[in-house]
Amino acid sequence: MISPAAGDCLRKELVSVRIGRQRILVVCAALALAAPSRAQVVSALEPERPISMEDAHAIPYRALGISADWTQNWREGRNDYGPALSFLYGAARGLELGASVRWVTSPSVNSQRGISSGDLVLHGLYDVHEETAAWPALAARVGVEFPTGLDSRGTDLHLAALATRTFGTLRLHANFAYTRLGDTTASEKKDRLVAIAGVDFLTSSLGLTDSLLLADVAVRSNPVRDEETIVTLEAGERLRIGNRTVLFAGAGSDLTGEREKVHFRLRVGLSFYY
Amino acid sequence: MSRFCLAASAAAFWLVVGLAEGQPEEPFPPKGDYNNSVHRFFPDLDAKLNTVRYGRWRALEIAWVSGIDARGDNELSSYYLRLVSDPPRFDPEAFRVAPRFSREASVLFRALHWGQVFEAQVLDILASPDSSPALASQRMTRLLAIYHREPFAIRSPPSEPPPSPAVAAAPMSARLLVAGTRLFTFAAEDLAASDFGQQRWRVKKTLDDYDFTPSDLPPLETAAYRVSAPTVQSRFPEIAAQLDAIAQLRRELFDALVPGPDAALSRQDRNRRARDLARRWGLPAEGIGER
Numbered sequence: 001m002i003s004p005a006a007g008d009c010l011r012k013e014l015v016s017v018r019i020g021r022q023r024i025l026v027v028c029a030a031l032a033l034a035a036p037s038r039a040q041v042v043s044a045l046e047p048e049r050p051i052s053m054e055d056a057h058a059i060p061y062r063a064l065g066i067s068a069d070w071t072q073n074w075r076e077g078r079n080d081y082g083p084a085l086s087f088l089y090g091a092a093r094g095l096e097l098g099a100s101v102r103w104v105t106s107p108s109v110n111s112q113r114g115i116s117s118g119d120l121v122l123h124g125l126y127d128v129h130e131e132t133a134a135w136p137a138l139a140a141r142v143g144v145e146f147p148t149g150l151d152s153r154g155t156d157l158h159l160a161a162l163a164t165r166t167f168g169t170l171r172l173h174a175n176f177a178y179t180r181l182g183d184t185t186a187s188e189k190k191d192r193l194v195a196i197a198g199v200d201f202l203t204s205s206l207g208l209t210d211s212l213l214l215a216d217v218a219v220r221s222n223p224v225r226d227e228e229t230i231v232t233l234e235a236g237e238r239l240r241i242g243n244r245t246v247l248f249a250g251a252g253s254d255l256t257g258e259r260e261k262v263h264f265r266l267r268v269g270l271s272f273y274y
Numbered sequence: 275m276s277r278f279c280l281a282a283s284a285a286a287f288w289l290v291v292g293l294a295e296g297q298p299e300e301p302f303p304p305k306g307d308y309n310n311s312v313h314r315f316f317p318d319l320d321a322k323l324n325t326v327r328y329g330r331w332r333a334l335e336i337a338w339v340s341g342i343d344a345r346g347d348n349e350l351s352s353y354y355l356r357l358v359s360d361p362p363r364f365d366p367e368a369f370r371v372a373p374r375f376s377r378e379a380s381v382l383f384r385a386l387h388w389g390q391v392f393e394a395q396v397l398d399i400l401a402s403p404d405s406s407p408a409l410a411s412q413r414m415t416r417l418l419a420i421y422h423r424e425p426f427a428i429r430s431p432p433s434e435p436p437p438s439p440a441v442a443a444a445p446m447s448a449r450l451l452v453a454g455t456r457l458f459t460f461a462a463e464d465l466a467a468s469d470f471g472q473q474r475w476r477v478k479k480t481l482d483d484y485d486f487t488p489s490d491l492p493p494l495e496t497a498a499y500r501v502s503a504p505t506v507q508s509r510f511p512e513i514a515a516q517l518d519a520i521a522q523l524r525r526e527l528f529d530a531l532v533p534g535p536d537a538a539l540s541r542q543d544r545n546r547r548a549r550d551l552a553r554r555w556g557l558p559a560e561g562i563g564e565r
Binding site for chain 2: 041043060062207208
């Protein structure tokens with residue numbers, strides 16, 4: 001026998017499951033539509049591969065991208081490090097779907113400071129506008145971060161607008177991102193903003209598309225309340241070492257950010273496209 | 275995260291998707307066990323072919339931006355000769371070698387880029403170590419079907435090409451690029467006319483004997499598969515015709531960018547000629563040269 005109270009609970013759960021399905025259906029339906037993309041290997045910039053900025057292009061239709069890296073952060077009084085994995089898939093023309101996860105040491109300490117470890121991030125990136133003579137390439141990115149990691153709480157929402165403009169062998173990038181945290185501690189901010197301006201250019205004097213240098217400056221909200229905004233400078237390189245394989249390395253440093261400052265960050269990894 | 279946030283973000287994403295004026299763009303190269311066979315088993319040949327690929331895109335960018343003239347001819351030939359002396363290991367990301375051409379004439383860019391992908395895959399199929407006549411034929415049929423599925427795939431050429439004014443306007447570059455294009459046909463013939471065990475010797479001999487910087491212009495017809503790759507022509511006539519059609523489109527595009535005898539080609543004339551060319555080949559001409 002199910003008691004009335006238990007029945008109510010069950011009904012609530014069923015409604016909740018239905019709403020969950022509706023959410024998934026809405027998101028899937030939005031992601032199922034499609035538009036343009038470009039065939040690229042070295043120039044396909046994914047966030048943190050190796051620096052924060054990304055380009056306003058989805059990976060090509062039917063391409064599968066797999067990346068792995070190792071990151072080392074030297075912080076005030078404590079260092080952390082760990083690996084990350086990401087998968088990208090060109091689900092339709094101009095539509096990239098992806099999943100990524102990053103682990104860092106000291107998750108219990110880091111989670112108090114807005115740094116997740118082991119959280120699964122799913123995203124969709126859509127090419128809104130292809131680059132033309134007058135307009136840059138524009139893309140929109142929507143991501144959801146699930147609290148699958150240690151000491152993680154709440155599901156977070158990530159929204160971003162991306163722009164890329166080409167000038168010969170040089171490209172300029174602008175990224176604006178907003179994050180809404182589902183659950184926070186008393187010391188954490190619920191809303192976070194990031195603005196990134198960056199540049200990449202081909203290093204070869206012949207314009208060979210095998211090596212790309214990147215640099216950016218990122219301004220982001222401090223995840224901890226009442227602490228100053230974090231300004232980060234980063235630089236990196238992507239080097240094609242196989243027909244579809246890219247080795248990347250990057251370094252960065254936070255210029256401001258008080259206790260949350262990363263004095264130096266180093267990242268090395270590989271991307272493979274199939 | 276509240277339901278409102280999720281619903282709002284889904285609605286915003288939906289709106290953005292709805293407003294997007296996306297155009298169909300080419301997919302990633304078709305997947306197959308034969309992928310990258312030329313790069314893996316014939317790296318010297320692949321490097322030479324990459325030289326030609328870079329040269330073609332660079333030539334298109336120069337021709338698109340400044341027209342075909344003596345200055346552009348010198349610029350391209352010196353660039354190409356530097357590439358020949360140090361051939362690139364990997365194929366180019368075309369949109370970075372020809373950025374303005376790719377965004378101002380995206381339909382023609384895609385038609386030629388998808389053609390380059392098609393040509394590379396044909397050579398990969400022929401160079402694949404597991405290739406047998408039946409398997410190669412099966413793969414070619416699939417590849418051709420995938421190629422034709424795209425909206426910017428080139429159908430049969432509209433007519434025989436007229437005499438090429440680009441050759442006279444840029445003789446040095448024409449000489450180098452025609453010789454380079456002919457190398458593709460010779461490579462295909464070497465790979466098609468022998469089994470995997472013999473291919474490396476035939477390819478090596480071709481590369482050893484090949485003159486990448488001939489002093490005279492090779493006859494234009496020798497850069498066609500139907501002339502220089504008789505085995506490919508007999509075994510895969512549709513593939514050979516398709517590859518020749520792609521080469522013809524490229525040549526006609528260069529011809530369209532040759533200025534008149536009296537004045538430089540204005541941007542409007544260039545765009546009009548490019549649109550005419552696209553229509554002639556059954557490609558959508560909208561957007562070419564538009565801001």
